[in-house]
Amino acid sequence: MKTVVVTDSTAYIPEETRNRLNIHTIPLSVVFGDESYKEEIDLSTEAFYTRLRESKELPKTTQPSTGMFVELFEKLSEQYDAVISIHLSSGISGTYQGAVTAGQMVDAINVYPYDSEISCMVQGFYVEEAAKMALEGKEPEEIISRLDELKTSSRAYFMVDDLTNLQKGGRLSAAQALIGSLLQVKPLLHFVDKVIVPFEKIRTKKKAKERIFNLLGEDAKTGDSYRACIIHGNRKEEALRWKQELEEKYPNVEFTISYFGPVIGTHLGEGAMGLGWLRK
Ligand code: MYR
Incomplete structure (x- = not known):
């Protein structure tokens, strides 16, 4: 076949x-007001983040x-x-x-x-x-x-600078009261049963990053070969720094860099960072 x-x-x-x-x-597609753009065909990721910064209203996705x-x-x-x-x-x-x-x-x-x-x-x-x-x-x-x-074997954890977009777009599965308390911190997020839920409440971005690195370490220490990707929301330099650090820490993991494009960026906002991996 x-x-x-x-x-x-x-x-x-x-x-x-x-x-x-x-x-x-x-x-x-991403929709700003009455204008709909097929992501990366009608609107590049770079142009999207510029527009997101300038736009008063949150775009929608379809x-x-x-x-x-x-x-x-x-x-x-x-x-x-x-x-x-x-x-x-x-x-x-x-x-x-x-x-x-x-x-x-x-x-x-x-x-x-x-x-x-x-x-x-x-x-x-x-x-x-x-x-x-x-x-x-x-x-x-x-x-x-x-x-x-x-x-x-696949896992992914990510953090956002501000939870507002995820909450307004209805893609954060957490009780309203919990969301209130999450807004004060930098929660690590992940997928459980197909939806996004908070994994852990962490106070600072630095600590959240360390936690993500250690979560990968728990799998990587088995010695199996893994494939991982650092995913960034318009933070290429930061992603490159993560990659360098991670490559030194986990030689049995093959790292690539990817990004949150317009549709996912609409829900996570600029500055989101994530790490995903799976056993080869
Ligand atoms: C639609 O309108 O159908 C698209 C909705 C997309 C929601 C995106 C929510 C954030 C996903 C984060 C993925 C992180 C993976 C590492």
């Missing part, structure tokens, strides 16, 4: 990798329409028998459900929607692995079972 991989723009996979591994991407999925799946059906469509967590976006619905509407290709239960470059790691396997001619079931295996 000839299989191809689709993902959405929030995996923020570099264009060179997408071309090399034949990864097809469907964009989510998932791709079912029609966009249908159109892409139909086009892919001309060349492929199956598509694995890997998306950001269904607990924070309707994108995965859009792929499910479109898959039921298109008969010409077998659609395997996959809920990454996360987002950003950790989702990107799944996508890259799936795409490599698809190029090797592996069957969809084998690819999906490998993704499930990767999921068991």
